[in-house]
Amino acid sequence: MDIATTSGDGMTRGLVGAALILILHTHVDARVVISEVMFDPEGSEFYDEFVELQNVGTEPVDLGGWRIGDGDEQDELVPVDGGSVLAPSAFALILDAGYFDHSTAYDPWPADALVMTIEDATFGKGGFANEHTEAVILHNASGVLIGSVTYSPGNAAGYSEEKIDPLGGDGSENWADSRWKLGTPGRVNSVSPKNRDLALEARTDTPVLVPGGLPGKFTFEVVNRGRLSSGESEVVVEGSTPWRKSVATIGPGESLEIDYVFHALDAGSHRFEARVSLKGDEDPLNDAIKWEAVSGALPQQILVNEVMAAPAEGGPEWVELVNPSAGDVDLSGWRLGDSGDKVAVLDADKIVLSPGGFLILAKDDSGFLLHHELAHDARVYSLSGWRTLNDGGDEVVLRDATGAVIDRMRYGDTTPGRSLERIDLMGLSEDPENWLLSTDPAGATAGGENSVAWHPVAEGVALQVSPNPFKDRVEITYQLPDAKAVVNLWIFDRSGRRVSALLNAESGGSRRVVWWDGTGEGGRMLKPGIYVVYLEAISSAGTYRQRVPVVLARGL
Numbered sequence: 288m289d290i291a292t293t294s295g296d297g298m299t300r301g302l303v304g305a306a307l308i309l310i311l312h313t314h315v316d317a318r319v320v321i322s323e324v325m326f327d328p329e330g331s332e333f334y335d336e337f338v339e340l341q342n343v344g345t346e347p348v349d350l351g352g353w354r355i356g357d358g359d360e361q362d363e364l365v366p367v368d369g370g371s372v373l374a375p376s377a378f379a380l381i382l383d384a385g386y387f388d389h390s391t392a393y394d395p396w397p398a399d400a401l402v403m404t405i406e407d408a409t410f411g412k413g414g415f416a417n418e419h420t421e422a423v424i425l426h427n428a429s430g431v432l433i434g435s436v437t438y439s440p441g442n443a444a445g446y447s448e449e450k451i452d453p454l455g456g457d458g459s460e461n462w463a464d465s466r467w468k469l470g471t472p473g474r475v476n477s478v479s480p481k482n483r484d485l486a487l488e489a490r491t492d493t494p495v496l497v498p499g500g501l502p503g504k505f506t507f508e509v510v511n512r513g514r515l516s517s518g519e520s521e522v523v524v525e526g527s528t529p530w531r532k533s534v535a536t537i538g539p540g541e542s543l544e545i546d547y548v549f550h551a552l553d554a555g556s557h558r559f560e561a562r563v564s565l566k567g568d569e570d571p572l573n574d575a576i577k578w579e580a581v582s583g584a585l586p587q588q589i590l591v592n593e594v595m596a597a598p599a600e601g602g603p604e605w606v607e608l609v610n611p612s613a614g615d616v617d618l619s620g621w622r623l624g625d626s627g628d629k630v631a632v633l634d635a636d637k638i639v640l641s642p643g644g645f646l647i648l649a650k651d652d653s654g655f656l657l658h659h660e661l662a663h664d665a666r667v668y669s670l671s672g673w674r675t676l677n678d679g680g681d682e683v684v685l686r687d688a689t690g691a692v693i694d695r696m697r698y699g700d701t702t703p704g705r706s707l708e709r710i711d712l713m714g715l716s717e718d719p720e721n722w723l724l725s726t727d728p729a730g731a732t733a734g735g736e737n738s739v740a741w742h743p744v745a746e747g748v749a750l751q752v753s754p755n756p757f758k759d760r761v762e763i764t765y766q767l768p769d770a771k772a773v774v775n776l777w778i779f780d781r782s783g784r785r786v787s788a789l790l791n792a793e794s795g796g797s798r799r800v801v802w803w804d805g806t807g808e809g810g811r812m813l814k815p816g817i818y819v820v821y822l823e824a825i826s827s828a829g830t831y832r833q834r835v836p837v838v839l840a841r842g843l
Contacts, residue, residue: 318344319373321434321457322450324423325470326415329445333383333408334390336415337472338423340379343453348373350403352428355381357411357421367402377401380473384408393472400473416440438462445469449476466572475569484513485520485537485565486573490544496689499554499583505547507576509563511537517565526559526580527552534563554584554687555617556637581620583689588612589621589640591683591694591716592709595731596676599704602658604676605649605667606683607733610640611712620688623648624674625681631670638668645734649673655733665734678703698722705730708737710770710796723771726795739796741770748833750822756838760804763789765822765833767797772826776801779819786813805839815839 319342328335338355342348351371354361364371364381373379379401382393385408396402415421418440425434436457438448447470448462455461466477475481490506497503511517517537524530528549537543547561562575593607606623610616618638624630633648640646647667649655655667676683684695696716698707706725714721725731727738749766763776776790786807803820807813817838824831 318342318346319348319350319379319425319433320450320453321423321425321436322378322453323447323465323470323472323476324415324436324438325447325472326421326438327417327440327442327444327446328392329469330390330392332414332417334385335392336383336410337386337393337447337470338381338410339470339472340373340381340425341453342373342375342377342379345375347375349428350379350401353433354426355405355410356424357415358424359412360407361424361426362405362407362410364403365406367404370401371403373401374399378473379403381405383410392469396473402473436462447471449478451476451478453479477570477572481513481569482515483517483565483567484511484570484573485517485563485568486510486512486570487522487561487563487576488542489576489578491578493578494556495578495580497552497580497582498689498691499585499588499687500551502551503549503580503582505549505559505578505580506544507547507561508542508544509534509537510542511539512573513569514539520563520565522561522563524559524561527557549580552580552582553614553617554582554588555639556581556619556688581688583687583691584616584693586692587694587716589616589618589685589693590709590712591685591696592645592712593706593725593731593733593737594676594683594696594698595706595733596681596698597678597701597703597705599658599730601654602704603650603654604673605647605655605659605733608640608646608648608685609712610642610644613642615639615641618646621693622686622688622690623670624684624686625676626684627674629672629674630684630686631672631674633668634671635668638666647733650675659731659733660729662734667734696722706732708732708739708796710737710739711741714741714770720771723794723796726793726799737796738799741797742766748822748824748831750820750833750835752820752835752837756840757805758839758841760802761837763801763803763820765799765801765824767824767826767831769824769826769828769831770797771795772797772824772831774799774825775821775823777821777823778803778807779821780813781817781819786818805841812841813839815841 319340322341323339325337349372350364353364356362381403384404420437422435422437427433442464445468447465449465451461463478471477488508488510495503520534522532524547557580560577590609592609595605621633622630645665648670650673652667652669678701680699682697685693687693694716707722708725710721723739725738732738751764753762773792774790774795777785778787780786789801820835822833
């Protein structure tokens, strides 16, 4: 009885001890979890699938003899560098057997990762499926089930399925698509909480709209998303005004607000990037933020120079802009409107107008080019949402990308086929006296100097003819000291009789070119000989007269 009891007690103690060892062994094994599955790689389905394990316990675990696979087949794990022991908190990266000879997709992996492969060519029976759910199953060397994870398809190729909380369960609520392309093989998952993780978060909306000539400000925060205090870090801003700042230790869950003030910028769009640098940061994807600052122009930095509000039949409406400043101006996102509230937007990616350059904004650029010859250095763009200009009078309003009014002009009645041209480039745009109908024979001067542009002379009148003598036609150029005048340009013969009226009480600017072909009234051909070109210009400042002889040499 005693012997039996003793024997029974010994057997009982032996069974209890064996059970305890099994329980402890199972407990240790259970601290190894499946932490990541790359079932739909960007590269080869035969070589680039992987499974990642993590030892979340406090003791090392020998993975020798362990098996992994799908519901149909599990394959034994094979050490790559001779080792199979997974240290506490460490990751085991299990790669396809053919990876090492056919791929480098995940090179280099962390030096402390335990790299293993499988005895078969693919995981499970033919690799992991991409189109339907499938279980990834892990057994230890004793055949005990350690983990079973069912992944969900739909990930973009190259983005793995990652476990969020390594200590959490294997349910779908604890899994998410990787935030990083190629996943995180052998390192902390992109979706998992990190020990050291500083992030930047914007507090100002982008784009930042800045009035022309003024500084701007962009506010962002350095946020500690990690579980530990950050230690010192540095924030660097790259852009038109480079800037850096040292940041002291930030506690878990705390943040530091930073106001980045930048100097006045040239008109147009400017891109900035801020980045925080922290040694040992475990999530590089949240270290940087980008934003755009759109700086406005100064008033009249770009001018409305010519307006075709009443085109000839079949032609498009258009507005010509000119850059009178000394620097380039980016017109991307600028807007053109009339007296109404709606505007048309210049929505090209980048349109830079150089000093002295011309830009045509048209309802239809192809239609424009059918009706107008454009100077070689000028450009034309169709404007989305063109606002129709009224023939009987309207307003043209030019706004920069911030919405600020840069220039505007008003006009009254128009003449079909003739544009309204600016006289004095630096004169007031809203002054009706600073605009005249084009005197160019084509009815407009798109992309070139206005026919009525003011070129003042020091005194009196400049009147020139060329060539002289002439046979077929002669170019007559006049220049006045006033911006506007009513002009008579007549031809007289040697007896003082007027034989031709080239301009008869016509309104014009300070400069004009007129051609005479040697014909008289009714288009009759005149005899060879000496004629007189007579100019009479009447302006608010007085009356100017000038005569120049010209020789018609036809038939001589």
